Amino acid sequence: MTIHSGRHFLQIPGPTNVPDRVxxxxxxxxxxxxxxxxxxxxxxxxxxxxxxxxxxxxxxxxxxxxxxxxxxxxxxxxxxxxxxxxxxxxxxxxxxxxxxxxxxxxxxxxxxxxxxxxxxxxxxxxxxxxxxxxxxxxxxxxxxxxxxxxxxxxxxxxxxxxxxxxxxxxxxxxxxxxxxxxxxxxxxxxxxxxxxxxxxxxxxxxxxxxxxxxxxxxxxxxxxxxxxxxxxxxxxxxxxxxxxxxxxxxxxxxxxxxxAMLREEGLDAVFARHSRHAEATRRCRSSLRSGNGTFVRHPLLGGLI
Ligand SMILES: Cc1ncc(COP(=O)(O)O)c(C=O)c1O
Known part of the structure; x- marks a missing residue:
């Protein structure tokens, strides 16, 4: 049996991760x-x-x-x-x-x-x-x-x-x-x-x-x-x-x-966050393509991807 430690972190367009508050x-x-x-x-x-x-x-x-x-x-x-x-x-x-x-x-x-x-x-x-x-x-x-x-x-x-x-x-x-x-x-x-x-x-x-x-x-x-x-x-x-x-x-x-979470953050800030993440994803994909499939450090995500 494989034991997975940590928390399952789903990375698909949806279903998305559900915040703890929710x-x-x-x-x-x-x-x-x-x-x-x-x-x-x-x-x-x-x-x-x-x-x-x-x-x-x-x-x-x-x-x-x-x-x-x-x-x-x-x-x-x-x-x-x-x-x-x-x-x-x-x-x-x-x-x-x-x-x-x-x-x-x-x-x-x-x-x-x-x-x-x-x-x-x-x-x-x-x-x-x-x-x-x-x-x-x-x-x-x-x-x-x-x-x-x-x-x-x-x-x-x-x-x-x-x-x-x-x-x-x-x-x-x-x-x-x-x-x-x-x-x-x-x-x-x-x-x-x-x-x-x-x-x-x-x-x-x-x-x-x-x-x-x-x-x-x-x-x-x-x-x-x-x-x-x-x-x-x-x-x-x-x-x-x-x-x-x-x-x-x-x-x-x-x-x-x-x-309530969406209201607190404000819809404009929510949309800006999604758009930032989308742009980061696009740039990562093009970095990966130009990097022969090797891992690259990405400035927007600030870590190894
Ligand atoms: C744009 C879009 N329309 C319709 C559906 C179908 O929704 P559901 O799978 O919740 O029935 C999905 C599901 O991912 C979707 O992304």
Whole structure:
């Protein structure tokens, strides 16, 4: 048997390491999700999430992985046979497309080389060509975890607006939320999909949808089948500080703590930290490449890599 000493330190894009403060906050005897102290937790978490998504609208929390939150975004806003426009920016865009097809949507999947984000000019071109407005939604992955390629969401929004097209804008921020500047409301996104296990510094297990008022109105007529994922019963239970089912109570305790940590550091400082680490990683990779694969001392990381 191999005995590993020290602490397991996961170095992948996500799940990320969970800070001790967050682990301790989740390490509690389970509380009653119908009890009197539960609404305080729910209100704190929803307020903190609105700050991170940069929205004043509803944020829905699911006890799910990010994939569940993808599905929720689609089934709440779309109807069988609806056309959606998606872009091959990498592995996760490809998986989201497959899900859309499995749900009975007609996906126009614009091919890509996994080295570039969504091309706003292509968005505009496809939407201009759809004068009958049959495209119901544009789907974009903000940060492709598989490649590190980031798409420019405000430029996509501007392209939709230039085409005067009513399509919804659905954005996956699973690896960008809490890592790269992201503004649900200011950027005019209709549904933002998030997950707990990356920039939010939690274990895997929570999925999120931030929702615009246009998406909420569309949800009233969207006909894809849904029950568990339906926004409306969750939003109305949340108003009283509860959920219509048993929520992931201990994860919510951890989330309250991670949101507090993000607030204390300040989102701008958080984004600057991630950008510094990303730049350090890029420079290390190029140093390694030019160094015949030998270890090098890197000025940004200040040690041997
Ligand atoms: C950008 C992106 N989208 C979607 C997913 C799928 O999320 P999950 O694995 O939590 O279901 C991931 C997972 O890493 C991701 O990075």
């Amino acid at each position: 682990l301790r906050a989740a390490d509690l005897p389970t509380i009653d999700h119908r009890g009197p102290e539960f609404p305080r937790l729910v209100f704190d978490v929803l307020e903190g999430l609105r700050a991170v998504f940069q929205t004043t609208g509803p944020v829905i929390v699911y006890p799910s992985s990010g994939t569940g939150a993808w599905e929720a975004a689609l089934v709440n806003t779309l109807s069988p046979g609806d056309r959606v426009l998606a872009f091959e920016t990498g592995h996760f865009a490809t998986l989201w497309r497959k899900m859309a097809e499995a749900l009975g949507l007609a996906v126009t999947f614009v091919p890509g080389d996994w080295r570039h984000g969504v091309d706003p000019a292509a968005v505009e071109r496809y939407l201009q060509g759809d004068s009958a407005h049959t495209i119901a939604a544009v789907m974009a992955v903000h940060n492709e975890t598989s490649t590190g390629v980031t798409s420019r969401i405000p430029a996509i929004r501007a392209a939709i607006d230039r085409a005067h097209h009513p399509a919804l804008l659905l954005v996956d921020t699973i690896s960008s939320l809490g890592s790269i500047d992201y503004r649900h409301e200011e950027w005019g996104v209709d549904v933002t999909v998030g997950g707990s296990q990356k920039g939010l510094m939690l274990p895997p297990g929570l999925g999120f949808n931030a929702v615009s008022s246009k998406a909420l109105a569309t949800a009233e007529r969207a006909r894809l089948p849904k029950s568990y994922w339906a926004w409306s019963p969750i939003i109305s239970a949340n108003r009283q500080g509860f959920f219509p089912y048993t929520p992931a109570t201990n994860m919510l305790c951890g989330l309250r703590e991670s949101l």
